[in-house]
Amino acid sequence: MGTVGAKDVPVLMSPDGLRIDGRREDEIRPIRIVAGALRQADGSAFVEWGHNKVMAAVYGPREVHPRHLQENHKAIVQCRYNMAAFSVDERKRPGLDRRSQEISKVIGEAFESVVFAEEFPRTSIDVYIEVLQANAGTRCAGLVAASVALADAGIPMVDLLPAVAVGKVAGEIVLDLKKEEDNYGEADLPMALVPQSGRLVLLQMEGHLTREELAKALDLGVQGCREVHAKMKEALRTRYAEGDGGAA
Amino acid sequence: MSDTLSAEILTSHILDLAHSGKRVDGRGPDDYRPVRIEPGFVASADGSALVHLGDTKVLAGVKLEPGKPFPDTPNAGVLTTNAELVPLSSPMFEPGPPTPTAIEVSRVVDRAIRAAETIDLTKLCITPGEKTWVCYVDLHVLDHGGNLIDAALLAGVSALAHTTQPLVRFGLGAADVPLEVDHFPIECTFVRLGDTIVVDPTVDEERAGQGRLTIATDEVGRIVAMQKGRVGAFSPDDVKELVDRAFRHGDRLRSLARGGGTGA
Numbered sequence: 001m002g003t004v005g006a007k008d009v010p011v012l013m014s015p016d017g018l019r020i021d022g023r024r025e026d027e028i029r030p031i032r033i034v035a036g037a038l039r040q041a042d043g044s045a046f047v048e049w050g051h052n053k054v055m056a057a058v059y060g061p062r063e064v065h066p067r068h069l070q071e072n073h074k075a076i077v078q079c080r081y082n083m084a085a086f087s088v089d090e091r092k093r094p095g096l097d098r099r100s101q102e103i104s105k106v107i108g109e110a111f112e113s114v115v116f117a118e119e120f121p122r123t124s125i126d127v128y129i130e131v132l133q134a135n136a137g138t139r140c141a142g143l144v145a146a147s148v149a150l151a152d153a154g155i156p157m158v159d160l161l162p163a164v165a166v167g168k169v170a171g172e173i174v175l176d177l178k179k180e181e182d183n184y185g186e187a188d189l190p191m192a193l194v195p196q197s198g199r200l201v202l203l204q205m206e207g208h209l210t211r212e213e214l215a216k217a218l219d220l221g222v223q224g225c226r227e228v229h230a231k232m233k234e235a236l237r238t239r240y241a242e243g244d245g246g247a248a
Numbered sequence: 249m250s251d252t253l254s255a256e257i258l259t260s261h262i263l264d265l266a267h268s269g270k271r272v273d274g275r276g277p278d279d280y281r282p283v284r285i286e287p288g289f290v291a292s293a294d295g296s297a298l299v300h301l302g303d304t305k306v307l308a309g310v311k312l313e314p315g316k317p318f319p320d321t322p323n324a325g326v327l328t329t330n331a332e333l334v335p336l337s338s339p340m341f342e343p344g345p346p347t348p349t350a351i352e353v354s355r356v357v358d359r360a361i362r363a364a365e366t367i368d369l370t371k372l373c374i375t376p377g378e379k380t381w382v383c384y385v386d387l388h389v390l391d392h393g394g395n396l397i398d399a400a401l402l403a404g405v406s407a408l409a410h411t412t413q414p415l416v417r418f419g420l421g422a423a424d425v426p427l428e429v430d431h432f433p434i435e436c437t438f439v440r441l442g443d444t445i446v447v448d449p450t451v452d453e454e455r456a457g458q459g460r461l462t463i464a465t466d467e468v469g470r471i472v473a474m475q476k477g478r479v480g481a482f483s484p485d486d487v488k489e490l491v492d493r494a495f496r497h498g499d500r501l502r503s504l505a506r507g508g509g510t511g512a
Binding site for chain 1: 252346348349351352354355359362363459461469470471472473474475476477478479480481482483484486487488491492495
C-alpha cells in the first residue's frame with residue numbers, strides 16, 4: 001500500500017517460504033510483556049513486540065473530563081493512543097494526528113465492549129498508550145499493553161483482549177507484519193479477539209484480499225491472538241505470583 | 249433524563265423487532281434504503297455529487313489544483329479526503345475541530361478510495377518531483393440519517409467519476425479533460441442488533457447497535473477496506489457472511505451509480 005513510486009522493494013519472501021526476518025507465515029515476533037511497569041498509574045504494562053516498544057497506563061474509574069461526556073448508567077472508556085516524536089525514522093510532529101485519533105477511537109470502543117462499564121456509572125476509565133519505538137503493529141501492541149494494564153488496575157472485564165495483525169505479503173497470508181512487510185505488503189488487517197466468545201472487537205483492513213484470502217486471514221489472526229493471550233496471562237501471573245508490586 | 253429514557257425504550261423496541269427480522273422503518277435485515285445520486289450538483293467544483301440515502305444526504309465536491317508531490321512519491325499525484333460533519337446536519341454535531349467520528353468517516357472513505365486504486369495517481373503527475381495535481385475530495389454531510397460512511401464514499405466516488413481536470417484554469421492545456429476513474433469501490437455498513445445483523449443502519453439503529461462493521465469491495469471482486477466501529481463484537485463467521493452481503497449490495501449500488509440514476 002502506498003508504494004507508488006517507491007524505491008527498492010526488499011525481498012519479502014524467500015523461495016523456501018521464509019520471511020524477511022526468517023519467520024514462517026504463522027510465526028509471531030518475540031513478545032515480552034511486563035505487567036505493572038509504572039508507579040503513578042492505577043494499572044500499567046510495558047510491551048516489547050519485535051522492535052516495537054509500547055507503554056500503557058490506566059487511570060480510573062475516576063471523574064469524567066470533559067464533564068459533558070459523563071453517562072449516568074455506565075462508565076465510559078477514553079483512550080489516547082499517542083506516538084512519541086522519536087518513535088519513527090522521520091521525526092513525527094508531537095500530538096495526535098488523524099491516524100492516532102482514529103486508532104484511539106477504535107481501541108477505546110474495543111475495550112468498552114469488554115469492561116463491565118455498568119458497574120461504575122458516571123466515571124471514566126482512562127487508557128493511555130504511548131508508542132516509544134514503532135515497527136508496524138503498534139496498535140496491536142498498544143492494545144495488548146493496555147489490556148494487561150486494565151487487568152493490573154483491577155478493572156472487571158469479560159476477558160483479556162489479545163490482538164495481532166495479519167497481512168498479505170508477496171501473495172501469502174502471514175501473521176504479524178513487521179515494518180518492511182507493512183510498507184511493501186498487499187494488505188494489513190489488525191484485529192483484537194475476545195478469547196472467551198471467539199468474537200472480534202477490533203477489526204480493520206486496508207489493501208487487497210479475495211474472499212478466500214480474507215477467510216484464511218481471519219483464521220490465522222484468531223490463532224495468533226490465542227498465542228498472544230497466553231503471553232498476557234503469563235505476564236499477569238508473573239507479576240502477581242511475585243507480589244512485589246514494584247516498578248519494572 | 250427523559251431523552252435517555254426514550255432512547256432506551258426505542259433501543260429495546262429496535263432490538264425486539266430485530267429479533268423477529270423486522271425494522272422500525274419496515275425494512276428487512278438485508279434491505280438497503282433507496283439511493284439517489286445527483287452528479288454535478290455544484291458547478292463551482294471540478295466534480296461533485298449529492299447522494300440521498302434514505303434520509304441521509306451527503307454532498308461531495310472535488311477540486312484539483314497544481315501542487316508539489318510528496319518527496320517519497322515524486323511521480324504520483326496527491327489525494328486528500330476530508331469529511332465535515334457540520335452542525336446543520338444533526339443535533340448531535342457541534343461546531344469546532346473535527347471529532348473522532350468525523351475523522352473516522354474521512355479515513356475509512358479515504359482508505360477505500362486509495363486501496364481500490366480508484367484513480368491512478370501516477371496519471372496526475374505533471375513534472376516528476378516538482379509539480380503534480382493535488383486532488384481534494386471534500387465530503388459535506390447535509391442530513392445525518394445514519395450510515396454516513398456508505399453515503400460519503402458513494403458521493404466521493406460518484407463525484408470523482410464526474411470530475412474534469414481544470415487544465416485551462418491553470419494554463420496547463422487548451423481544453424479540460426475528464427479525470428479517469430479505474431475502479432469503483434463501494435462501502436457497505438452493517439450493525440448488530442442482537443442476533444440479527446442489519447445493513448444500512450439508521451441513526452437510531454446505530455445507537456441501538458452492538459457493533460458496526462463496514463466492508464469495502466470493488467468491481468473486480470476485491471475486499472479493499474474494513475472497519476469495525478462502536479461497542480460490540482463480530483465472530484469471524486459473521487465477517488465472512490457479511491462479506492458476501494457486501495459484495496451483493498456493492499454490485500447493485502455500483503451499477504446504479506454508474507447509471508447516475510435512482511433505485512432502492
